[in-house]
Amino acid sequence: MIIKQLSVFLENRAGRLTELTGILYDNDINISAFSIADTTDFGILRVITGKPELAEKVLKEQGFAVKITDVIGMVMPNKPGGLHKALQLLTDNGISIEYMYAFASGDGRATAVIRTDTPQKAIEVLQLHKMELLKTGDVYQV
Amino acid sequence: MIWNEHHECMGREQLASLQGERLRQMVERIYFNVPFYRQKLQEMGIEPGDVRTVDDLRKLPFTTKQDLRDNYPFGLFAVPQSDVVRFHASSGTTGKSTVVGYTHNDILMWSEVVARSLTMAGVTKHDIIQVAYGYGLFTGGLGLHYGAEKVGASVIPISGGNTMKQLQLLEDFGSTAIACTPSYAAFLGESIRDAKLDPSKIKLKAGIFGAEPWTEQMRTEIQQLLGIKAYDIYGLSEVIGPGVSMECSFQKGMHIFEDHFIPEIINPETGEVLPYGELGELVFTAVTKEALPLLRYRTRDLTRLHVDRCECGRTLVRMEKCVGRSDDMLIIRGVNVFPSQVESVLLEMSETRPHYLLVVDRQNNLDTLEIQVEVEDQFFSDEVKVLEGLRKRISGNLTSILGLHASVRLVEPGTIERSQGKAQRVVDKRKLS
Known part of the structure; x- marks a missing residue:
């Protein structure tokens, strides 16, 4: 019943979210649902996906701060x-x-x-x- | 306890006359033995006979780290190689390392000042001292080693690293004193705690820590972890190594052994000598050094000197903990700010690592300071309030240490540039406009 959600720290800068979705696309990871919590300086992306562990691995490799919640x-x-x-x-x-x-x-x-x-x-x-x-x-x- | 009461408690006038005589002899030695200095002095129209008292020091030229590099490796030595009994070398974070040499007498003098230092920390022949500074080209290990032997303490020359062995000897030999870098002391303390060693088996009572910047918070932490009194020792290889100055048990600054090392505080921009109590760049003249006697060596360390009498009875001036390097100082809204201060704040917080960038800008004629700090993967929370709390905590700690408001921006891990040599820590946009 517990769902593994992927949480990612994002700086507020142009194109950053697109880079992330590109990485997920390259690894054939579908986003089922997501939301972004934003502050003036940064955002926290929260993603529901069928492959949270794979998404965590590939994003970490690309230097993102990632957490499974x-x-x-x-x-x-x-x-x-x-x-x-x-x-x-x-x-x-x-x-x-x-x-x-x-x-x-x-x-x-x-x-x-x-x-x-x-x-x-x-x-x-x-x-x-x-x-x-x-x-x-x-x-x-x- | 005072190791050398005659020299450490000498009247100031008597000391000045001793320094004057030693300076006169030193200038004569370098004038006739070091072409670099002879040329410099001749260009300034100074002859050895012109130096009679310690006040004549301010007429003499400075020596910089660049001079040492330009004369690498032995160009500034004042004795033939046959009189040199040892070399040490600095790690050289930028460019070539700096080579220093010692005659037999230099080693004796060094042992003497380290013996004085250890005595300040209460070390006697009844102590077992673990020297956990690195042995080798670095001056820390051998410097402490010779001084500890001179005191008559039993020396464990274990050198740095090998933490399990360090802990084992602490327990089995019952070491009562330890000398190492403060960061290693903190690490050892944590290791003792994590290994759940029986604290009653650790007999340590004093620690002699130096060779890197550390803060009062670190002192408190180390003292608690190791159950000791932690002492600050200062030195640099160009002057002699550790033992240029050291804290006594009153810990109100580090007493400089002025009979060997004459300190001055100068304005780093103009070279003008500043009075006691003012902040400036620390300059040393090691008047008794034989192999490498440097005249007015600019340490680039910024500090203040205090000459009022210390409760310990020593008359030697005390230097404050260095606040930073003269070449790193920023002036923001009139406040002196050093990247090292930011670093120390981040090092003290468990959730941050010292990857940061200072961005200084000017908006509406007012300087602004933003400090970018990387979010550490293991401390990333997906809750805004946790990250905002972290950001505010960093900002609050920085503001109280720097004495001016610092806004903090959290950035993604790995986005602040790491460079091979010295990291680029500052972007000053005020200079661009």
Whole structure:
């Protein structure tokens, strides 16, 4: 249930993200989902991919600061209140979220990638309430 | 304890007259034995007889590292090779290494000043001292070795490196003193901690550390790790090696052994001699040296001298820890800034390594300082607040050490240029406009 997310430190300079996507392309690595957290000086790219270990290896070889981070993928109905109900569960159980990003998958559902300090507890809570969670094997399909 | 009370506690006037006499003899020696100096003195219209007191020193020419390089290897020697009993050489980070030579008397004098230094750290014949400076062309190992033997301590000439052996001998021999670089001392301390050695088996009480810049924070850390009192020793091979100056137990600067090494502080731009207490470039004249007597050698180290009486009873002037090299100094908003200060801050923080670049610029007639620091792979966090926290911590530490605001920019690992010789640490855009 834990998904391996690839996190990369990026300086804010023109073309840097393109260099990175080029490296992933050259190594036949698909990006299933991503987000960028940006500050004035730098950004942190977070990528969901089917081949996180390979991506980590090739990017490290190219000198990037890279880290694999454990996240969870929460699947919700893509309709009003879908996200709210899921978040309410986490809040009621004292699970705080460091960051998250979400996307709709076009089949009436949406997926939220969540980073929390207590992923195991979050998984237990969500499963107890019959919420669907993304599995590692699903990553290609998202 | 004072090794040589006569010379270390001499009245200042008596000392000046001794220095004057020794300077007079030195100028005579180099005038007649070193063509380089004879020519320089003649060009300035100075003859040996013109030098009578120590105050005449300021009339004499300076010697620079470049002069040593230009006269590589033996051009500035004042004795024939048959009188030279030893060579040492500097590592030479830029260009050729610098060669220095010693006569038998030079070795005796060197042993004497190192014996005085070790005595300041409380080392006596009852001590076992582990000399973990490198032995070889570097002056550290053999310099400390001869001085420690002169004191009568039992010397372990283990040289640098081989940490497991160092730890084993610390335990088995019960070494009570150690001499090495401060960074190696910190490493040894960490190794003792990581190896979970029984602290009661480590008998160390004093450490004599030098040959590289270190900070008060490092001193505290080493003292805690090793359970010792850490002393700062200063020296440079062109003057003699370690033992040019040393801290006494009051640790209010390093006492310079002025009966052998006459210090001056000069304005590095103009060469003008500055009064006690002012910051400037440290210059030494090693008046008793026989093989390589350098006149007013410019160390490029920046420091201050203090002459007020030390509680230890010594009358010798004290020099502060060097704040940097004169050729590296930047003036930003009127504040003197040295890249070495930035380096020391980064070295002290566990999350950073000393890969950095200072970018100085001028915006709206105000100087700005930005320091680029590489994000270390193992400390990269994908949470903005963690990286922002790191950035602010670096900035805060730098601001308090430099005395002016420094903004920090985190950059990707490996993006700051590494060069073979001295790294390019500064981009000063003010000079471009």
